[in-house]
Amino acid sequence: MSVPYLSVKSLSREFKAQGRTVRAVDNVSFEIPVGTTFSLVGESGCGKTTLARVIAGLDKPSAGSMLFGAPLDGRVHRTQMIFQDPYASLNPRWRVGDAIAEPITFQNLRPRPTVAGRVEELLTRVGLAAADTAKFPHEFSGGQRQRVSIARALAGEPSFLVCDEPTSALDVSVQAQILNLLKRLEKEEGLTSLFISHNLAVVRFVSSMIGVMYLGRLVEVAPTAELFAAPRHPYTQLLLDAIPRIGQGRRTVSLPAGELPSPLAPPPGCTFHPRCPAAMDICRREAPALRTLDNGVSVACHAVGSGGQPVRFMPGAAHPASSFSLS
Numbered sequence: 001m002s003v004p005y006l007s008v009k010s011l012s013r014e015f016k017a018q019g020r021t022v023r024a025v026d027n028v029s030f031e032i033p034v035g036t037t038f039s040l041v042g043e044s045g046c047g048k049t050t051l052a053r054v055i056a057g058l059d060k061p062s063a064g065s066m067l068f069g070a071p072l073d074g075r076v077h078r079t080q081m082i083f084q085d086p087y088a089s090l091n092p093r094w095r096v097g098d099a100i101a102e103p104i105t106f107q108n109l110r111p112r113p114t115v116a117g118r119v120e121e122l123l124t125r126v127g128l129a130a131a132d133t134a135k136f137p138h139e140f141s142g143g144q145r146q147r148v149s150i151a152r153a154l155a156g157e158p159s160f161l162v163c164d165e166p167t168s169a170l171d172v173s174v175q176a177q178i179l180n181l182l183k184r185l186e187k188e189e190g191l192t193s194l195f196i197s198h199n200l201a202v203v204r205f206v207s208s209m210i211g212v213m214y215l216g217r218l219v220e221v222a223p224t225a226e227l228f229a230a231p232r233h234p235y236t237q238l239l240l241d242a243i244p245r246i247g248q249g250r251r252t253v254s255l256p257a258g259e260l261p262s263p264l265a266p267p268p269g270c271t272f273h274p275r276c277p278a279a280m281d282i283c284r285r286e287a288p289a290l291r292t293l294d295n296g297v298s299v300a301c302h303a304v305g306s307g308g309q310p311v312r313f314m315p316g317a318a319h320p321a322s323s324f325s326l327s
């Protein structure tokens with residue numbers, strides 16, 4: 001039995017915009033077992049960042065609860081966040097050594113005389129040189145800057161890491177290196193993580209469990225291997241179809257037909273129904289609840305049978321597609 005490190009229950013975050021209410025996160029529940037990585041995926045605007053900010057404590061929920069359990073090895077619960085753009089999250093006027101030292105000295109985590117050594121150790125752990133401590137952020141490449149951000153996050157001795165699109169701004173060749181580094185460090189440090197990405201191919205590599213979000217709601221939650229082997233929700237199937245095949249040599253991929261509806265005026269019933277190849281009458285009237293199936297899978301779809309057996313709703317590329325660029 002896995003012990004949850006984070007239990008999110010019926011969490012919602014609403015914003016007022018143009019006199020109306022945007023449900024950026026709408027009644028979301030999931031658990032992250034201690035020492036594992038849970039990923040949230042979905043198109044831009046589905047609420048991933050809002051949910052991540054609430055969980056990281058940078059924003060307050062409108063409703064619902066989050067409960068953190070005990071970290072591994074009896075450590076203290078501390079959250080650190082890694083963002084998409086390391087250049088924006090590092091002060092350009094600070095030497096990286098000072099940026100990495102700041103969380104240590106601010107929280108009094110190590111005796112003062114040992115801080116410089118700890119900074120050098122962290123730099124080498126993320127694949128940089130101890131001597132890089134004197135450099136400024138602009139002297140690094142994008143991938144190296146993200147390594148600095150990771151070193152800075154580790155300096156705060158987190159038990160919980162929130163990574164919001166940490167590789168989206170990087171060249172494809174560098175993305176794999178940063179993902180490898182994150183995966184290795186999370187394992188070595190016994191971290192529990194929440195990972196956010198629009199790219200299922202990226203989260204496959206780092207996650208134990210994946211939650212697929214659509215317009216503020218979770219539509220499918222499954223162990224990573226199960227999600228890729230037997231996706232239940234039509235939206236998950238279409239996202240999987242959109243992953244470029246190896247050797248295809250293109251970076252523009254197909255996504256479900258039509259645009260993501262405005263969260264200011266979401267469609268009635270299942271909010272995915274206007275784009276769904278499997279939509280039935282009930283889908284236009286009733287929002288499906290997230291049901292728990294076998295194998296740790298949960299799905300919110302009227303068209304998935306009560307046994308939850310995978311049904312292929314859409315054979316590959318037969319649907320008209322909008323496109324976006326994988327970054």
Ligand SMILES: Nc1ncnc2c1ncn2[C@@H]1O[C@H](COP(=O)(O)OP(=O)(O)OP(=O)(O)O)[C@@H](O)[C@H]1O
Binds near residue numbers: 016023047048050198
């Ligand atoms: N402060 C805010 N005020 C009003 N609306 C907001 C605010 N923050 C987010 N939203 C809205 O909430 C919805 C979800 O936004 P969010 O940024 O969480 O999505 P996302 O999936 O992370 O997208 P992206 O990948 O583009 O960041 C969007 O419709 C967005 O416009």
